[in-house]
Amino acid sequence: MPTPRILMCPPDYFGIEYEINPWMNVAVDADHALANSQWRGLHDLLVDSGATIELMAPVKGLPDLVFTANAGLIYQDRVLLSRFHHTQRQGETPHDRAWFEAAGFEVVDDPQVSAGAFEGAGDALFCGDTLLAGYRQRSDALFHQAIGALLGVRVLPVELVDARYYHLDTCFCPLAPDEAVWFPAAFDRYGQEAIAAAVPKLISVERGEAQRFACNAVVVGRRVVTNTGCPKLHAELARRGYEPHETPLDEFVKAGGSAKCLTLRLDGEEAAGWRAPPSAAP
């Protein structure tokens, strides 16, 4: 088993500087010292879980660069670069691109694909050989169609109907190729049916824990890391043979993010069917 590689960005410039989702309130700023401490807590927990953390340099004026899950979608040694929906985040793209290129990834950003917005692993997650792709809040269904053509994979666009769950990774978390955690109410009826048909084993979280970002979990092997306050999910995970861990991330919840948002798995999620040893070491 190759060492899990995760991209993170220190929260030196993290803050609530704009409101682009219902969680954000510029009147309730993040506690800078506490945010740093919480980020360090997650970082150390992942290192203890056996992961290697690679760092992206923070950039002043880009408070959400810390959410590396949104930088792009990793597929083998390629990365499909995000096209952010909001102008406030579009400045992140050149830094994301530079990092990926320096790390040896082939950056896919086909100018022929003119259709719409796409927010990386925030809205596109492999479960088995299927890519589930959230749309309508931040990413466009048309771009998801293009992903299928660009990468040659099966893509199931699923509509996100609740603005509080504006990225797929806030309400859906693949654990293994045939298993995922989800919050069904974040999807419409069609999306619920499509996901239930595509993923054999589903763990539903209740509303209270969804609001604690239970679905925004980092999976390393059998270890599942979430924000605090998700005891029911943790109990169910343990029953199914997973090893749940928690670490407080409330400062990042203020920005609408949590454990998974703060990470980008570089060598493929545990659940990704395409996952294989990297074809080129960085």
Added chain:
Amino acid sequence: MATPHAIEEVELRGHIIDSLLLPKVLDAITAGGAAFTIKQVAIGNGRHDPSYALLEVTAPTQAVLDAVLAQVSDHGAVPTSAADCTLVAVDMDGVFPEGFYSSTNQKTELRLGGKWLPVADQEMDCGVVVDPDTNAARCVPMADVRVGQQVVVGHAGVRVFPLERIDAGHAFAFMNSPVSTEKPKRVVVQQVARELFSNRNGTGKSLLVGGPAIVHTGSGPLVSELIRRGYLDKLFAGNALATHDIEQSFFGTSLGVHLSDAHLAEAGHEHHLRAINRVRRAGSIRAAVESGLIKSGIMHDCVKHNVQFLLAGSIRDDGPLPDVVTDALEAQAQMRAAVRDVTFCLMVATTLHSVAVGNLLPAWVKVVCVDINPSTVIKLSDRGSFQTVGLVTDVEPFFRSLLAELDALEKDA
């Protein structure tokens, strides 16, 4: 459902079945107060193959249509007209690129560089070739396409302007009636007469597509009269009509039957071969007419009155006559060229020729099909030549009535 006033085509692609996007889009159309027709569905063969659906969305008003289109576009269903068309180069003579746009006979436009351009030479079942230097677009049949030509692929950036359909219900009801009244037939005959009269006196061209039954039924002299009076500009037929017409001129028979008294002639079955043989010896129909060998009949009068005729061959032809074009693609090409200026087409007593010509004509050419067999008319309508007006009647009474109506028009003029 009110008659739709607004219409748009949208396409949806990807894993639209597994993700339930297709049913979601269809439900959204219905919930928005519009209606849909699924014009095309191509379902991917394997788990990783995307699917494709082409939908026609109709709504009572443009505002309703716009609201529905905005809704479904969020789910990835995009109007085909919103983008430029896609061009792909031909990589093999006589072969279109995969997924080529297959043309209809309706007026068509392409979007190129954000502008809508007309398509010329409108014809069904062709591809659309675009000249990149001039941006001129035209329909080109499969056999004629050449390496390097740019062909439209898919439906994006293509729009079609359907003609308002003739009230086919009435025509079909009439044809299906076990008892035909005289009045509807006369109305159609009068319409035909007016078209022929108008074209003779104007710039329009009239084409007759005729079958050999014209001669068998004794209508040859009636068609000859139409030709002599200037009502026909072009004739499309096969070996058979010309052969039986010339046989009648030589022997007074058609397929060996005397047309004057319907008696079988001695050795009459040989007459059509002998007629063909004489014309072959003369070299052509025109030569036989000019030498005085052929003295009467439809073909004689075509030559004498400059009616362009095109005889297309078939496998079962005897002879054939030297003028018959035996290469099917060459015949097709000549027909295509000949129909360019045709504005009215009269199809009489031939199924295969009628369908073939119907396929070549753009939708705005008026077509009247006369046949004792209603399935000929039905074939033309089903095939897409729905501009056809049908008349289920025997040939000889039709032509006799037509000449009478023309007499009346000439008298009134």
